[in-house]
Amino acid sequence: MPTFVYMTRCDGCGHCVDICPSDIMHIDPTYRRAYNIEPNFCWECYACVKACPQNAIDVRGYSDFAPLGHSVRVLREEDKGTISWKIKFRDGREKNFVSPIRTTQWGTIKSPSEYDPPSADALQSQELAHEPEALHIAALPTLSPKQFTKGLK
Amino acid sequence: MGLFNSRKTIYVDSDVLVIGGGFGGCGAAYESRYWGRDLKVVVVEKANIERSGAVAQGLYAINCYMGMQWDENKPEDHVRYARNDLMGLVREDLSYDIARHVDATVHMFEEWGLPFMKDPETGRYQREGKWQIMIHGESYKPIIAEAARKAATKVYNRIMVTHLLMDKKKPNRVAGAVGFNVRDGNFYVFRSKSVIVAAGGASHIFKPHSVGEGMGRTWYAPWSSASAYALPIQVGAKMTQMENRIVLTRFKDGYGPVGAYFLHLKTTTENAYGENYEPTWYDSIREMVGDYVDHQPVPTCLRNHAFLQEVKAGRGPIRMVTKEAFKDPHKETVGWENFLGMTIGQAVVWASQNIDPKEINPELVMSEPYVMGSHATCSGAWASGPEDYAPDDYQWGYNRMMTVEGLFGAGDTIGGTAHKFSSGSFTEGRIAGKAAVKYVTDLGSDQPQVDEAEYENLKSVVYQPMENYEVGRNEIVAGTVSPSYLLPLHGLQRLEKIMDEYVGGTGTNYLTNEPMLTRGLELLSMLKEDLPYLGAESLHQLQRAWELQHRVITSECVAQHTLFRKETRWPGYYYRADHPKLDDTNWHCFTLSSYDAKSGEWEMEKAPVHHIID
Numbered sequence: 001m002p003t004f005v006y007m008t009r010c011d012g013c014g015h016c017v018d019i020c021p022s023d024i025m026h027i028d029p030t031y032r033r034a035y036n037i038e039p040n041f042c043w044e045c046y047a048c049v050k051a052c053p054q055n056a057i058d059v060r061g062y063s064d065f066a067p068l069g070h071s072v073r074v075l076r077e078e079d080k081g082t083i084s085w086k087i088k089f090r091d092g093r094e095k096n097f098v099s100p101i102r103t104t105q106w107g108t109i110k111s112p113s114e115y116d117p118p119s120a121d122a123l124q125s126q127e128l129a130h131e132p133e134a135l136h137i138a139a140l141p142t143l144s145p146k147q148f149t150k151g152l153k
Numbered sequence: 154m155g156l157f158n159s160r161k162t163i164y165v166d167s168d169v170l171v172i173g174g175g176f177g178g179c180g181a182a183y184e185s186r187y188w189g190r191d192l193k194v195v196v197v198e199k200a201n202i203e204r205s206g207a208v209a210q211g212l213y214a215i216n217c218y219m220g221m222q223w224d225e226n227k228p229e230d231h232v233r234y235a236r237n238d239l240m241g242l243v244r245e246d247l248s249y250d251i252a253r254h255v256d257a258t259v260h261m262f263e264e265w266g267l268p269f270m271k272d273p274e275t276g277r278y279q280r281e282g283k284w285q286i287m288i289h290g291e292s293y294k295p296i297i298a299e300a301a302r303k304a305a306t307k308v309y310n311r312i313m314v315t316h317l318l319m320d321k322k323k324p325n326r327v328a329g330a331v332g333f334n335v336r337d338g339n340f341y342v343f344r345s346k347s348v349i350v351a352a353g354g355a356s357h358i359f360k361p362h363s364v365g366e367g368m369g370r371t372w373y374a375p376w377s378s379a380s381a382y383a384l385p386i387q388v389g390a391k392m393t394q395m396e397n398r399i400v401l402t403r404f405k406d407g408y409g410p411v412g413a414y415f416l417h418l419k420t421t422t423e424n425a426y427g428e429n430y431e432p433t434w435y436d437s438i439r440e441m442v443g444d445y446v447d448h449q450p451v452p453t454c455l456r457n458h459a460f461l462q463e464v465k466a467g468r469g470p471i472r473m474v475t476k477e478a479f480k481d482p483h484k485e486t487v488g489w490e491n492f493l494g495m496t497i498g499q500a501v502v503w504a505s506q507n508i509d510p511k512e513i514n515p516e517l518v519m520s521e522p523y524v525m526g527s528h529a530t531c532s533g534a535w536a537s538g539p540e541d542y543a544p545d546d547y548q549w550g551y552n553r554m555m556t557v558e559g560l561f562g563a564g565d566t567i568g569g570t571a572h573k574f575s576s577g578s579f580t581e582g583r584i585a586g587k588a589a590v591k592y593v594t595d596l597g598s599d600q601p602q603v604d605e606a607e608y609e610n611l612k613s614v615v616y617q618p619m620e621n622y623e624v625g626r627n628e629i630v631a632g633t634v635s636p637s638y639l640l641p642l643h644g645l646q647r648l649e650k651i652m653d654e655y656v657g658g659t660g661t662n663y664l665t666n667e668p669m670l671t672r673g674l675e676l677l678s679m680l681k682e683d684l685p686y687l688g689a690e691s692l693h694q695l696q697r698a699w700e701l702q703h704r705v706i707t708s709e710c711v712a713q714h715t716l717f718r719k720e721t722r723w724p725g726y727y728y729r730a731d732h733p734k735l736d737d738t739n740w741h742c743f744t745l746s747s748y749d750a751k752s753g754e755w756e757m758e759k760a761p762v763h764h765i766i767d
Contacts, residue, residue: 002366019201021200021205021376022200022369022374022375023199023376023696024693037693038693039369040366040367040368042375043210043369043371043375043376043498045204045209045210045374045497047209047210061504061505062365062366062370062406062498063366063367064363064367065367065406066367066406066501066502066505066506068505069505070505072501072504074493083292083493085493087489089504089505089507089509090504090506095489097486097493099268099289099291099490099493100289101268101291102266102267102268102296103268104265104266106299107299109265109266109296109300109303110303111304112183112304113190113304115187117190123188123590124591126539126540128184128254128257128580128587129187129188129583131254132257134256135222135256135257136221136222136260137256140253140254141221141228142253143541
């Protein structure tokens, strides 16, 4: 479902160029607006659609299996912490869905260096950061090396 | 001197270099920083870590969570499950290691702000299945990326790593990597004491069903270009189970996942005439694989096999029976949001074809093969196991270190550890990150050194496709046909055709044999000979050229492994027609390969499967 860009809405800001995982949203040198340079490498991931501040990017289902007349539109609102979808079928039926995207404020994750530094001994242990507390059980499980029983048959 | 040797070379020094900023890479960055407070931790990513890797568009479930706090599962249970699904062959030491740590990872994700669905009665995470928990994961990747950015000294986006660099003093020790910036074209030399490869597995090595505009709608992301394997292969790291490609039952054309449908919505499949077809094939599957057919849950490949046989018998298409379940509005919402959260393209296909699963049972399809290490398959590098219990055969150094010193891996990169998915890949990144810090600490002053001659040579190799194009395009009037160069897409389509026709793609119903593989390898070696003649008209096409290089060397590895294993271990993934049965007497083992970049020769060997869990 390759993406395409509406000429009158795009202002050439380049957010889509910056985010596209497939590196296929580029700025057209003549029009100074974005377009999909390689529709057959588009995964329809909607990263560019969600990132566009002008809502200038939409998707038209892949020509080799998607009949025309449908649309799947999205509005991702980071400050509200929600994502809203509107699905329109070829025959005009509609479905709407809203989901949460995050329960904390953006930017609030602590760097691991903000936690107390582990001891040199802990580096030799099998425990990872925040363990065993983060496991929510008393101790990290382990096995005895003697448990290996079966070799190459 | 070539036209492009004037490009600037940028040097970046680090203690831990993480290649690939997906789930494995983000976990590696986080843990490296936790243990190495003063170390320089650098992440390099060919796209933008905010939306890169297999989870770029989100996920609706975390598929690997034990629930040890509620006694739901033990790590041993997960090893049994993965071993059963992979027909007996997993690295149980590595699998156990992920399973014992993964709950802590998932709890961190919740603390960071990932929205989890909760069971209203128990308050526990909402289970989709025994191992899966349900999330609102549209922003799963941006949340994890935020943690990685906080942890890393620096994240370099839009740099495609093409090769690893080896130490000039000590053989078989890694010293860094090279790559180029896809935006400004500068050449990057990363000098690092340790390297963690956390790049992506391989889509687009087999011809996909759709070859037109929809060729990008593969199951695994089109940007998963096999760098996970190509980087270690090129420096001689041993690889394992590369024949163990995966084929997936998915909703037709959009490749929407079926897990939530089977497990949570309790939908079933039927043939075109409304019949349950799986029992029809029980006896013939038993004939091929023996008792494995009775294992529960039925291994993924065997269910695929029944699907394929039913379609060959002329009773397709196979459909998912959704009409009943979707009468429940809650289930209908789950069914749609499942796609919107991770495979939006399926919603587009259904909207475009007026498929409302309340009224129509949607068609399923069997995908083309993929090579990766984190789903119901376990291709990847042969890695050292955890120090506290791995046996001698599986332990030669630091946890998750490959057979090259200082070279670690996580996620799709590491072989033998199926069913790790997003949470397990992040966990494996954490394990590798801690191990790399230990390795760097132990190195002391014995630091690796990159070889200037080596990276200068690589610099001209890396930009060669642009030079080929610049010179060759003047030979022709216009268009894409040149006697002097191949465009990356030309090479990709040749690769996909070879793999499809000779190595067990959809074109042969996933079937191959020794003569086919031998011929396929001949054609692959000619493709390899043509690769120095790739032409790239832009930096974007240069990225495509190197993605193709990575896919080709990985494909050759896949073909070599497939040739070596003389049995059909995973019917429904692929068939060795000349050895049509599972053969536990000779092949209850891992296959290992190592590649000699100088001679171009592959060496194959067997390694024992140790069963640590009863």
